[in-house]
Amino acid sequence: MSESAVRIRDLVVYRGGALVLDGIDLDVAPGTVTGLVGPSGSGKTTLLRCVVGVQKIKSGRVTVLGRPAGTAALRHEVSYLTQSPTVYGDLTVEENVRHFAALYRRSKRDAAIVIERVGLSPKSRQLVRKLSGGQQTRANLACALVAAPRMLVLDEPTVGQDPLLRRELWTHFHNIARAEGTTIVVSSHVMDEAARCDRILLMRTGKIIADDTPEMIRKETQTDDLDEAFLRLIEAPVAVPQV
Amino acid sequence: MFSVRITLAITRRILREVFRDTRASIFLLVAPGVLIVLVRNLFESAADFAPTGAMMLGAFPALSMYMVGSTLVVRERNRGTLEAILATPASRLDFVLAYLCAAVAASLVQAVSTVAVGYTLGGLETASPPWLLGAMAALCAIFGMSLGLICSAICQNEGQASQLVPGIMVPQLLICGVFWPLPVMADWLRAIERFMPFSTVTRAMTAAREHSYGGSELVVNSVAMAVLTAAALLGVAAIIRRRTA
Structure with a gap:
């Protein structure tokens, strides 16, 4: 069993006095593509910023490739695509x-x-x-x-792209994960893109409310349509029991 | 702490950005010279102009580079490029040194054009050779850019940064001796002048004009400028943060 590429324990983040991440625990296996989905304002970007190590945190631990997030040696290994072009x-x-x-x-x-x-x-x-x-x-x-990099953190990389190019980019993400063992964490608000991930994390108000493969999420929410599954999970008063 | 390769890569990028726009680069390189010619013609003779002219050789490059510097860090922060760069292996020191290198390169070119205009069209005559005043002009420009960068690092947006021009630079320019001779200024103004950062520029240039190779007055003010430049750049490195809220 190889070590996690990302290990997050009890991560709490406030931004401008508001609670944005509320006790996140997460492990990401190396060489996988993990999709982070959720409504806007649910804390996706903040969680990605924590992984990159550019976010001030209140408490908790974020370890990336065996080192505390954001340390100098890691900056050679992790690259980050922000949501608005920089x-x-x-x-x-x-x-x-x-x-x-x-x-x-x-x-x-x-x-x-x-x-x-x-x-x-x-x-x-x-x-x-x-x-x-x-x-x-x-x-x-x-x-x-x-x-x-060994780890690629992508915040909404396919916004505004046409379907053909989106498909090409996703194929490329999978290729570099398979061929080069790059770990990819990617946020998206389009559920059918998330379907191409090895694993989906669904966020709502600073918590991860679902964490599974696309197939299992379809099965649990009893729908083939991931967009519908997304809505059912988001609107559920209590999160669907996690497996 | 820093890497030569990374620093030079950022330097190249800054210079490309600053000089990409033809109008902006012409302004940067030519404006101090044009101002000198303009002011020369306010005076009757070249001899009358010399005291002011020598000060302008330092003051205008410093002011024009201040204007460039004062928007740069604010822009990088607002565009998110500062965060993007600091998420790469580049260190904060790389970032600041790159701005220093860019300032050196730009100011040398600017100094050559300004001094050439000053001694030909401006008819300047100085006790020190022109190359010394050129070198001093470059130092003044680097100093001006550093002042701009530290102001820029403090500001939240470009609007604030541009407000600092009338707020900080214009008062210093008015009483540094360029507009009105120091000896006939009110005592309390002269007391302020003595401690303004910008006075190092005019005092050094005046020393270079009055005495061959400027003497101790030139050395003192050059060292003061270098120290202030270093302090400003270290201040920038201290203010910018990799981790933000």
Whole structure:
């Protein structure tokens, strides 16, 4: 039994005086794709920020790849895609990705490969601010992927992407999890995307209220439609018993 | 603590961003020179202009780089790029040193253009050679940028940062001697002038004009500028946080 890639114990976080994470316990197995779903404001982004180690926490422990989250050595191993693009608008796609490549000690070739992978090769010489929102997200994703990290934390990476590209990106996420053993934690508010994860975590008001494989969640909520399952779980007065 | 490779990568990125916009880069490089020519023509002779002109060689680059610096950290924070960079192996020191390197590169180019204009179109004459005033102008510009960066690190948004210009920089500029000669200013204003950070700029430039190689007055004020620059940059490193609420 290998050690967990992420181990969270009794994590409590307040933001602006409000309780955002209410005693989270979680283990994520290495080399898996874990989907984090839940209504907006349920604490998904905050939980991801804790894993990356950029969130101030009230109490609890977050261990990533055997080290406390956010420690210097981990920053070579973990890369983080924020929800709103954090690329430089006045730089081209190529310049942005090469910049992040340099921060992670990767080469220009690595940069070209990930630009190709997110489908931006034809746009690589264009200024990022002239791209569409979806293209900016992809440029940002390339900046996160270029690190070739052991752990990838993605906050809504497929928002604003067309279905074809969404499918390609998800295939890519699975490929790097399988082939390179990368652990991926990805948030989404689209349930049919979460269906492609090895495991789904459903959050509501700072707690994880369901934690299972997509198949088991369908079975427990007695529906084939994951969106319906999502609604049933969210609206349930008491969380469905967890297995 | 920091890595040369990472620092240079961030430096390149900052310079690209600052100079990408042609209008902005022309403004940055040419504006101090244009101001010098403008002010030169307020005076009747080059000799009358010299005291003011020498101070302007330092003051205007410092002010223009302050303007650049004062929006940069605020912007990085608001766009989320600061958090993104600090989540990578880059350290806070890398980040601050990169801004320093970018300031050095930009200020050297600016100093060459400003000094060239000052000595030709401005007809400046100084006891020290032009290259020394050029070097001093660059130091002043780096100092100005550091002041801008620390103001920027304190501010929540770009609006606040721009408010600091009339709030902090304009008063210092008004009583530093560029607009009105120090000897004829009220005593209490001169007392304030003595302790303003920005006065190091004008005092150093005046020393370089009056004495060959400036003497001890130049050394004292240059050291003061360097110390203030270092303090401001360390302040920036201390203020920015990897972990936020």
